[in-house]
Amino acid sequence: MKLIDQSQVKTIAVLGTGLIGAGWTAWYLSRGFTVRASDADPKREAFLRNFVKEAWPLLKPLGMVANADPGRLTFHADPAEAARGSDFVQENVFERLDLKQNVLAAVDAVLPPDRVIASSTSSYPPSDLQAKCKHAERVVVGHPFNPPHLIPLVEVVGGRKTDPAAVDWSMAFYDGIGKKAILLKKEIVGHYVNRVQEAIFREMVHCVAEGIVSVEDADIGVAYGPGLRWAFMGPAFTYHMAGGPGGLAYSFDHFGPDIEKNWADLGNPKLTPELMKTFIEGTKAETGGKSYPELAAWRDQCLVAIQGALEQVAKKKG
Amino acid sequence: MKLIDQSQVKTIAVLGTGLIGAGWTAWYLSRGFTVRASDADPKREAFLRNFVKEAWPLLKPLGMVANADPGRLTFHADPAEAARGSDFVQENVFERLDLKQNVLAAVDAVLPPDRVIASSTSSYPPSDLQAKCKHAERVVVGHPFNPPHLIPLVEVVGGRKTDPAAVDWSMAFYDGIGKKAILLKKEIVGHYVNRVQEAIFREMVHCVAEGIVSVEDADIGVAYGPGLRWAFMGPAFTYHMAGGPGGLAYSFDHFGPDIEKNWADLGNPKLTPELMKTFIEGTKAETGGKSYPELAAWRDQCLVAIQGALEQVAKKKG
Numbered sequence: 001m002k003l004i005d006q007s008q009v010k011t012i013a014v015l016g017t018g019l020i021g022a023g024w025t026a027w028y029l030s031r032g033f034t035v036r037a038s039d040a041d042p043k044r045e046a047f048l049r050n051f052v053k054e055a056w057p058l059l060k061p062l063g064m065v066a067n068a069d070p071g072r073l074t075f076h077a078d079p080a081e082a083a084r085g086s087d088f089v090q091e092n093v094f095e096r097l098d099l100k101q102n103v104l105a106a107v108d109a110v111l112p113p114d115r116v117i118a119s120s121t122s123s124y125p126p127s128d129l130q131a132k133c134k135h136a137e138r139v140v141v142g143h144p145f146n147p148p149h150l151i152p153l154v155e156v157v158g159g160r161k162t163d164p165a166a167v168d169w170s171m172a173f174y175d176g177i178g179k180k181a182i183l184l185k186k187e188i189v190g191h192y193v194n195r196v197q198e199a200i201f202r203e204m205v206h207c208v209a210e211g212i213v214s215v216e217d218a219d220i221g222v223a224y225g226p227g228l229r230w231a232f233m234g235p236a237f238t239y240h241m242a243g244g245p246g247g248l249a250y251s252f253d254h255f256g257p258d259i260e261k262n263w264a265d266l267g268n269p270k271l272t273p274e275l276m277k278t279f280i281e282g283t284k285a286e287t288g289g290k291s292y293p294e295l296a297a298w299r300d301q302c303l304v305a306i307q308g309a310l311e312q313v314a315k316k317k318g
Numbered sequence: 319m320k321l322i323d324q325s326q327v328k329t330i331a332v333l334g335t336g337l338i339g340a341g342w343t344a345w346y347l348s349r350g351f352t353v354r355a356s357d358a359d360p361k362r363e364a365f366l367r368n369f370v371k372e373a374w375p376l377l378k379p380l381g382m383v384a385n386a387d388p389g390r391l392t393f394h395a396d397p398a399e400a401a402r403g404s405d406f407v408q409e410n411v412f413e414r415l416d417l418k419q420n421v422l423a424a425v426d427a428v429l430p431p432d433r434v435i436a437s438s439t440s441s442y443p444p445s446d447l448q449a450k451c452k453h454a455e456r457v458v459v460g461h462p463f464n465p466p467h468l469i470p471l472v473e474v475v476g477g478r479k480t481d482p483a484a485v486d487w488s489m490a491f492y493d494g495i496g497k498k499a500i501l502l503k504k505e506i507v508g509h510y511v512n513r514v515q516e517a518i519f520r521e522m523v524h525c526v527a528e529g530i531v532s533v534e535d536a537d538i539g540v541a542y543g544p545g546l547r548w549a550f551m552g553p554a555f556t557y558h559m560a561g562g563p564g565g566l567a568y569s570f571d572h573f574g575p576d577i578e579k580n581w582a583d584l585g586n587p588k589l590t591p592e593l594m595k596t597f598i599e600g601t602k603a604e605t606g607g608k609s610y611p612e613l614a615a616w617r618d619q620c621l622v623a624i625q626g627a628l629e630q631v632a633k634k635k636g
Contacts, residue, residue, distance in 0.1 A: 019562070192530055212510055221471060221511045222548050225463045226511060232545070234522075238515075247602065265507050266517050271577070305631050306628070309627035312623060
């Protein structure tokens with residue numbers, strides 16, 4: 001299939017402007033694109049413009065391009081109208097399969113077939129999403145992480161009808177605008193990263209349920225321990241370092257049998273009402289009474305500060 | 319039981335001076351303590367003194383006290399000799415139960431019973447370690463994370479014979495010298511944090527085994543996504559934020575059933591030789607040909623930089 005040259009992508013349609021769509025909008029504007037946003041709810045326009053305004057100072061240290069203009073944004077009720085004249089589509093409407101299928105089909109009908117359509121879905125495999133599209137070969141999942149304007153990761157995966165060229169195009173596109181794209185070679189429930197998040201949460205819930213650790217200490221244990229390392233190297237890389245000069249091969253020799261043995265001991269808890277209450281109260285205690293906007297502002301500043309600090313280290317290394 | 323007043327703790331015995339013992343030594347020196355280190359291998363003294371010298375510039379921004387002196391270090395072949403005259407013991411000898419039991423018993427015999435003995439063990443429950451001690455009530459596990467001088471977390475857990483007062487004393491002691499202690503209310507295989515590390519690694523191995531994702535992308539997916547958040551808030555706190563103003567209660571309402579459903583889909587892979595080879599080659603590719611000392615220096619700088627950046631954000635919030 002023939003796809004638009006990436007240097008020709010000037011206008012992006014962002015469909016659905018909840019937190020995910022608003023984050024994408026802010027990011028694309030900061031990278032110099034024109035954004036045509038759509039939402040069925042007209043009240044969303046004020047939220048969106050305010051979101052962009054508040055995000056702007058945070059986006060500057062993350063590599064905003066010189067000619068970025070937060071005013072290069074239009075708002076439309078109809079997703080097909082937003083898509084018309086766009087060079088790339090990022091869909092973020094409410095997480096319901098029939099709704100997403102219909103929006104994608106409507107957009108597919110008006111958009112030249114050399115333009116890629118990406119969905120931010122966290123729940124649906126692309127094969128399901130593309131079902132009603134005529135040019136299903138250009139439909140991919142491009143799944144970001146909250147908040148999408150401040151976290152680089154995007155998971156890219158194609159469906160049964162997706163042309164591999166559309167997957168390659170999307171990987172190169174996201175990487176080219178400052179995101180970090182990873183490739184999922186097959187569709188799987190929850191994509192990849194939510195699965196590892198759920199895996200760590202499962203063992204955490206298990207240890208709280210068994211009376212080993214409080215919710216607060218369970219969180220502190222991650223954030224003041226391996227979390228500091230996971231901000232710049234993944235779990236396999238961490239085990240590689242744990243092996244010293246012998247690397248991961250040494251780690252497997254020395255810890256591999258223990259890891260396998262411990263896997264057998266990990267838990268399969270149920271999220272009972274009582275356990276959920278324990279977690280809700282525990283996390284509430286962790287917030288120290290701060291409001292959600294206060295906490296979100298703190299989180300955003302931490303994300304920007306960490307990335308800035310890691311960039312300084314990378315620069316020093318040359 | 320009566321325990322030494324924490325303001326009276328001036329001298330710490332660090333038994334075993336591999337990477338863990340050396341990290342503890344550097345940390346305790348940076349906090350103004352005198353360290354009496356011991357190792358059966360006399361060649362370790364040169365390694366230890368060099369480790370402290372190289373760690374020193376990194377420890378400065380992490381809150382070194384004004385009168386800290388890297389020269390306040392003596393080296394001894396015999397652990398009991400190192401322990402004699404010490405106010406607290408941190409044991410880090412080779413991870414073998416009989417060896418640890420014997421070292422702890424030898425130290426227990428010479429150390430006044432109001433001094434706490436903590437083991438850095440990652441494998442053994444404190445009930446096993448304290449078996450041969452006369453004053454077993456003061457034996458705890460104080461399990462750090464690699465590298466121990468740069469990562470704040472310490473897991474504290476007592477054994478069957480441990481007096482709860484010794485556990486409380488240890489929690490307060492570590493927190494008081496700039497570490498972050500979490501309390502394990504019961505003994506469990508692998509303590510807590512290694513279990514959640516193993517849980518995330520299990521799902522990662524599963525997804526690689528299923529051909530979903532490459533080792534490199536599996537690591538990138540953590541480090542450029544949730545890893546950035548886990549450096550300052552744990553997994554439960556992250557789900558709390560994902561619920562917006564409704565917090566974790568909202569998240570459980572909306573994602574709880576999906577999380578439970580997805581738990582059922584998580585994998586139970588085996589670490590086959592073929593799979594281990596895939597991981598060893600994948601992590602090697604991630605290192606970009608850099609040597610272990612180069613990588614360790616980069617890791618250490620990243621850990622210091624991240625903690626500095628997070629401290630700046632905390633200061634700004636007031």
